[in-house]
Amino acid sequence: MAINCAESILDFYPDANITLFTHEEWIDSRCDIFDNVVKGVPANSRAKLWALSQSPYDKTFYLDAECEIVHEDISTVFDTLEDDDMKMMRVRPYAGAVTKFPGGELIHHCGTFVYRNKKELYKFFDLWYDYYIKQQEEWDLNPLMYPPHMLKPWDMFTFWRLLYLEGWNEELKINFWKDDARWNFHGLKEEELKAPMVVNHRTTTSLRPTLLNHEKNINSK
Amino acid sequence: MERKFINPYWEDGESKNRIRCQVQITGEDGTKKIFPAVISEGSDDWDYLVENFKEEMDKIWENYLSHRDAKRAAKVEQKQEEKARNKERVKQEALFAKKLEIFEIEAIKNSKNRKIKSLIRKSKSETEALLYASVLINRDLDLEE
Numbered sequence: 001m002a003i004n005c006a007e008s009i010l011d012f013y014p015d016a017n018i019t020l021f022t023h024e025e026w027i028d029s030r031c032d033i034f035d036n037v038v039k040g041v042p043a044n045s046r047a048k049l050w051a052l053s054q055s056p057y058d059k060t061f062y063l064d065a066e067c068e069i070v071h072e073d074i075s076t077v078f079d080t081l082e083d084d085d086m087k088m089m090r091v092r093p094y095a096g097a098v099t100k101f102p103g104g105e106l107i108h109h110c111g112t113f114v115y116r117n118k119k120e121l122y123k124f125f126d127l128w129y130d131y132y133i134k135q136q137e138e139w140d141l142n143p144l145m146y147p148p149h150m151l152k153p154w155d156m157f158t159f160w161r162l163l164y165l166e167g168w169n170e171e172l173k174i175n176f177w178k179d180d181a182r183w184n185f186h187g188l189k190e191e192e193l194k195a196p197m198v199v200n201h202r203t204t205t206s207l208r209p210t211l212l213n214h215e216k217n218i219n220s221k
Numbered sequence: 222m223e224r225k226f227i228n229p230y231w232e233d234g235e236s237k238n239r240i241r242c243q244v245q246i247t248g249e250d251g252t253k254k255i256f257p258a259v260i261s262e263g264s265d266d267w268d269y270l271v272e273n274f275k276e277e278m279d280k281i282w283e284n285y286l287s288h289r290d291a292k293r294a295a296k297v298e299q300k301q302e303e304k305a306r307n308k309e310r311v312k313q314e315a316l317f318a319k320k321l322e323i324f325e326i327e328a329i330k331n332s333k334n335r336k337i338k339s340l341i342r343k344s345k346s347e348t349e350a351l352l353y354a355s356v357l358i359n360r361d362l363d364l365e366e
Binding site for chain 1: 306307310314317321330339
């Protein structure tokens with residue numbers, strides 16, 4: 001799926017630089033299309049979080065491996081960052097498994113996002129990974145406000161926690177894309193698109209074992 | 222002590238045999254307290270409430286019914302839209318899965334023909350994807366000869 005994703009980027013943006021984070025045993029000759037292939041990724045379902053701060057680029061567009069690029073505007077994705085540290089899509093409750101819980105609401109969708117190389121942001125990413133690992137091992141929050149049976153599996157909750165319980169929303173400029181649906185279209189209503197879809201976020205994850213993730217980034221220097 | 226009925230409404234606008242309301246009690250010192258109440262047909266305050274508030278209560282009940290029916294209709298429409306959306310999404314995901322399957326075929330996987338691979342990716346149907354896959358294999362075989 002990562003190969004397909006990368007090739008779909010190159011279909012529309014041949015000059016894109018793409019880095020793949022993967023495991024040695026998954027590398028084959030098709031990986032020639034990547035500018036960098038980083039091995040030694042942790043064997044974890046959320047290794048993608050570990051990879052975020054390893055990006056070699058000034059600006060990075062992160063995509064889940066099951067995404068496909070379907071429009072040439074992919075080459076403008078880095079312009080959408082503007083003055084922010086990170087731009088994301090707003091969660092649509094009708095398209096999500098879990099959004100509201102007694103203590104709050106998940107509003108940032110973490111399937112695709114664009115971000116800049118910034119020390120504090122990379123620290124945040126590393127904490128995101130560390131907190132997620134811990135989240136799987138133990139639950140240290142009030143279970144009435146933050147029910148573990150609902151929230152434990154989701155890295156989107158770990159993201160929310162860091163922003164709103166650990167105060168990172170005051171340290172970083174994380175905002176939403178104006179036409180956010182086009183950058184992470186996953187089972188949304190067609191009328192959400194104000195401009196042509198750029199990223200088609202597939203939900204076909206049953207094809208491969210998902211113990212480990214392929215990661216890729218594209219840059220603009 | 223003064224007593225006043227506030228916000229009366231039919232508990233059930235079909236049977237109209239119970240009224241729910243609030244009772245405001247004003248004490249001798251002027252303090253006001255509000256309590257919920259249920260007045261049943263035949264009880265002491267029933268005639269007073271029906272005489273003074275029947276029209277208002279009937280209107281409230283009609284509003285409640287329209288709102289309830291509109292909400293139900295909206296929910297049915299939403300479910301139908303969701304069903305149609307899901308049907309389309311399942312179709313698209315099946316097509317995507319088929320394309321990934323095609324890309325795993327050794328001859329396709331090892332091909333350097335990015336142009337035709339791109340056409341496979343952009344195909345709108347399984348038939349189209351398979352046709353392009355076939356063209357790609359034939360082209361590569363021709364090149365080998």
